[in-house]
Amino acid sequence: GxxxxxxxxxxxxxxxxxxxxxxxxxxxxxxxxxxxxxxxxxxxxxxxxxxxxxxxxxxxxxxxxxxxxxxxxxxxxxxxxxxxxxxxxxxxxxxxxxxxxxxxxxxxxxxxxxxxEPLKLQVHPSHSPTHLTCVSSCYGQTSFIWFKNGEKVPENKWYYSPGVVGHADEYTCAVKGYEKFPSPPVYAPKLPSVSVSPSAEIVEGSSVTLTCSSDANPAAKYTWYKENGDPDLQPLSKEPQLVFSSIQSSDSGEYYCTAENELGRRTSEYIYINACYTNWTVGFVFCFYAPKLPSVSVSPSAEIVEGSSVTLTCSSDANPAANYTWYKKNGDPDLHPLSKEPQLVFSSIQSSDSGEYYCTAENELGRRTSEYIYINVTCE
CATH class of the missing domain: 2.60.40.10 (Immunoglobulins)
Incomplete structure (x- = not known):
């Protein structure tokens, strides 16, 4: 009482x-x-x-x-x-x-x-579409709030199916009333970065390590490939690092990696490995490598007037030396080359020649495409 x-x-x-x-x-x-x-x-x-x-x-x-x-x-x-x-x-x-x-x-x-500890967000890729669950070790917390890229989504259960997940999408969850304490975000891998060690000249027989890294949650799994035109590429490694304990000149070429988790997959840019052959007998080091990114230039660099002579030049560092091809961008998937020389020459350029041009540099070890160069032909 x-x-x-x-x-x-x-x-x-x-x-x-x-x-x-x-x-x-x-x-x-x-x-x-x-x-x-x-x-x-x-x-x-x-x-x-x-x-x-x-x-x-x-x-x-x-x-x-x-x-x-x-x-x-x-x-x-x-x-x-x-x-x-x-x-x-x-x-x-x-x-x-x-x-x-x-x-x-x-x-x-x-x-x-x-x-x-704060909430955990778990990803279940076996569900179709992908299934997310908000996990709390606290009892009695049944009302949740879900966020996509910081914006609330209309869902208050402990699970959520986001549908198609974009490269830049991030998801978090929170207990209702505790919005200031959301779970760590989950997201697909960001664009992987690739690096090579040593970064100096690579000599045949030396040890070389390629490393792939990507920001992802859940953590990404990595796979390494060598570009050789084969659509059914066999992976060289399923680890973040691809290690050559004794690299050979035949290993020269383009390599790339993929980073994948339950929410998506991203492919890195290419990294070029130039394995150099050393001939101590004659004291030479021979380096074979795919073309570097071609540079393009136009001459004359001043205003281009109809009827004048104009030369576009493509150049790339490569060994063996690169073969060059010039194209005009016109939306045609089956582009016909305008020239198979380093230079594309207009002896009497016309206004109809205005547009974007680019070149490719190719040798036995790879192929690179230049950036576009824009030609604007003015009337006299």
């Missing part, structure tokens, strides 16, 4: 996310009159530990400095803890002290708080 000693907690088990804020509250009762005098509450506080067998007020506990706040009124008191830490996973008890000789009381058992 109202004249009994007692503490009633609104909830005795609470689960909350690390970094969040939690509230716990209670009501309490005590005899209104004892030993011939009216009872009066002198002190109220929450605690988790004892010091010299006495409860330590959370407001003076260094582990909770600047993180606790009480809100107490007659016969009720609430505790708020901010910036929750995993070490806050303990039992919290409320104690009040009256003006009676034996007039103190602790509500026991108290409130058990469990602080867990």
């Amino acid at each position: 109202q004249d009994d000693w007692g503490v009633t907690y609104s909830s005795t088990k609470i689960c909350a996310l690390k970094g969040a804020t939690v509230d716990m509250s209670c009501t309490y009762t005590y005899p209104s009159r004892k030993y011939g005098r009216d009872a009066e509450v002198k002190e109220t506080f929450w605690f988790t530990k004892l010091s010299a067998k006495q409860p330590v007020d959370l407001r003076t506990d260094s582990d909770y400095q600047d993180r606790v706040e009480y809100s107490c009124s007659e016969k009720s008191c609430s505790l708020r803890i901010t910036d929750l830490r995993e070490s806050d996973t303990v039992e919290y008890k409320f104690r009040f002290i009256t003006n009676q000789p034996d007039g103190s009381y602790t509500g026991s058992p108290g409130v058990t708080l469990r602080v867990t």
